[in-house]
Amino acid sequence: MTLLKEYIVPRLIQWAIVIFIGVSLTFLIPRMSPINPIDQAMGRLTAFQTLSPEATLALRQSLMDLYGLEGNLLTQYLNFWGRVLRGDLGPSFSAFPTTVADMIGSGIWWTIGLLGLSTIIAWTLGLVLGGLAGYFPDRWWSKAVENTLVSIYPIPYYIVAFILLMLFTYYLPIFPLVGGSRGTASFSWSYIGSLVYYGFLPALSLVIGATAFRFIMSKALASTERSSDYVRFAEIAALPKRRIVFRYVIRNTMLPQVTDLALSLAAIFEGALITEVVFGYPGLGYLLLNAINASDYNMIMGITLLSIVGIATASLLVDLCYPLIDPRVRYR
């Protein structure tokens, strides 16, 4: 009961407050931007043609009605919460009449697939390679992996991505230039194969950088663990090295990495803007960029809402699980 009252409930309240504040700020900030969605839409819709002045005025009024931007800020804010609670995020202004839910629905699975997989692969690779390199610091392969990853780590992501793009689409043109798959979606091997084929290069670019980061972190932690008494006793007891590394050293380095994994997975909902732009890959990042440029309030709020809820929930889960994972931080 004490656990519920003094640990779980306050964190749940904190979670709700974070989401409320985050969503309210997301509602307000785009409206403080000098960019107006009606003007942007007018610009797009009339970019190629000349309208009569009367038609221009009619179009403007029509957009105000369709976008639901009539009324003062408070009215819009109350309407907004009403819609959020009903699960209706409204139409996208930049892709009208498509709804925000449809737009997010078409982008999110690509993002989850690409970022989810690459995050898990990079996390696992970084953890294992870092653990091995930390425990076997003098082996040739350990030094080779460390030198390679430490050299890659400082290179800005977009440069890595661009190099991969040029290497494997131009000089050695084996990967596609644009898109997420071939043909229309189906449960056939050819379609699934195309998903892997189209996603490989963007995923590789993400894995390279993220692995290097986690490798450095994991190696530092493993080096500390290596000099711990329990490792020394295990070695004296002649336990197999493999068992010492995987059962004890890496396991003990995982704790901060689990937090990092949870938050990284939650951040998936923000999308991978640079990856999507460089590789022409579908997903939420590109949607968000377009939404910001077009002042597409509804789309900005939809994606940010997802991100705020995702990260706040991941933090909450990590908080709640910590006492279970680590006996040292178990609550009283």
Add this chain to the structure above:
Amino acid sequence: MFSRLVLAGLLTAAIGLPVGGAMAQPSGLPVDVPREQLFVSDQILRYNVVGNYNFWVLGPQNPTRHAMFLETLWIRDQETGALVNDAASAPPQYNDDYTQMSVELRDNIFWSDGVQFTADDLVYTIETLKSTPELGANGWHAQLNQFVESVEKTGDHSVTFTLTEPNARFHSLFEARWNGIYMMPKHVFEEVEDLATFTNNPPVVLGTYIPVQADPNGFWELYERREDWERSPAGVETNNPGPENILSIFYGDSTRKAIAMSRGELDVYFDADFEAFQETLDTTPTARSWYQEFPWAYPNEVSSRQFVFNQENDPVFANKDVRWALALALDIVELQTEYIGGVVKVTPIPVPPTGELVSLYHEPLEEWLIDLEIDLGNGEMYKPYDPTVPDRIAEWAEGQGYDVPGTPREVFGSGWWKFDPEAAEALLVKNGFSRDGSGQWLKPDGEPWVLSLQSPPDENDAFRMANAASDMWTDFGIQVDLQGPERSVWDQNHIEGQFQVSTPWYSFALASGDAWPEIRGWHPDFYVPVGEDYRSLGGNNFQRINDPRVGELIDAMAAVEPGSEENHELVTDFLKHWTEEMYFITTISFKKFVTWDERYWTGFPTAENPERMPLYWFQGGKYTFQSLRPVAE
């Protein structure tokens, strides 16, 4: 040993997956259509409304799509200036007082489901657009209600419009430069309960191609040719089947388009920056643009680029002498060659020197331009026009080792203003400007002159033009603050007048030579002062020009027939007035590196075969697609 196994396994997984995938799918194209049956065109933007082919509501984007399957009554070709019949079979006919317009329709075209196109479709289209406010695309609902009293079928393939007031330009709603009112299939649409939410998917079309597959993320769309292609307007007009399939695909930036073409995965791109175009020529020997050699690019899209001034942000720009001084401080030859690469035409008036427009406006105005004088002060009159500009650009081109494919005027446009900093200085001194000890200009109030110039970097030529002006005006002694805001910010800065000098694009004449539809937004009736949205009365005058003479000329044009000699004289007078006032410093016309690869397909229009415009993403692009032939033939 174990660690080696782990590493080997990871490497195998990393390398094996894509190679396996690549072997299964050797092509980077997203569709399974034999390459020899597929024409691949550059999609100028990523469609963000997918699977919705209701182009009468606000939202679905029309570039390329309207060339594939949407029809209007007439197309105005920008290369030839000709009026091409689309769903109509003859030009519009007006009665004597322009209160009625009659249209004859083709009797040999059919919808893709086999139903014949008739006058009923046109009447239904007009009445439905008029009565349905939700069909708000392109302002057609509002304009038809404004202009059309009634529409009546006078035969199976003839229709008469009765107008609310005399209007000699009513047909322009159905005459596509970019697009014109799209015909609706009455037999399909009349069955629909709510046209506002109808997605029209799969569509019944009057054009040659039907969309059959689309990427849900908007990167590409695949079209299939109708079996009865010869019963579509473009089929009738060209009598050529065209490709069996067309894939429009969005690759993004210029670099990726150049790579795609080198891989044989793109047959035409609509434009690229100069460097990417040169890369295409190097990597794709079968690629070319309008000209086979220098200056390569297509020069005849009817638009021009200019520096424009906010007349109310800083009072100095309301003074025409200041605007003239800024023009004379620009070296157009250096701008056109060193900054743009010599690949565009020059023009001093806001009408590009293309096809018919040269003979309509540029040649007749030449003598007037040569004789034009401006007052430098102290009674000294000065002739600012330099007719030798195209010759000097041609000299530069020959110096670079290029052959000029025609006369300098054909290739590089008309003359321009002299580069004469001394005359520019005289104009400024006349108006109370002075220089400080370091040679920098001070405004009449003694404050340093800091000129703010805004140009969005995503528009390559405009931004390069702005850089040229920034350098030249800086050399002249003006402190230039060149800003390159995002397009959305740039757009927004114009709304309430938060700019001094900017780089938009305009053409004050259509390919037909008429100007009124393009300039009526500058009528003083629509003038709105700085601080308020310039469009709040419906005009498009973000420069805040408030000139009664402009209003008089626009009113006079409205009252005459667009093709009449009287209208031509009024447009000419308007251009003279605009030039004397130097409201815009117009510099160059549009150019596009519309580039196609002749590896698989041939038949695109070229400088040697200029029978139509190559602007395939316009509604009139349908004839370009339809004219293609496989190289294997």
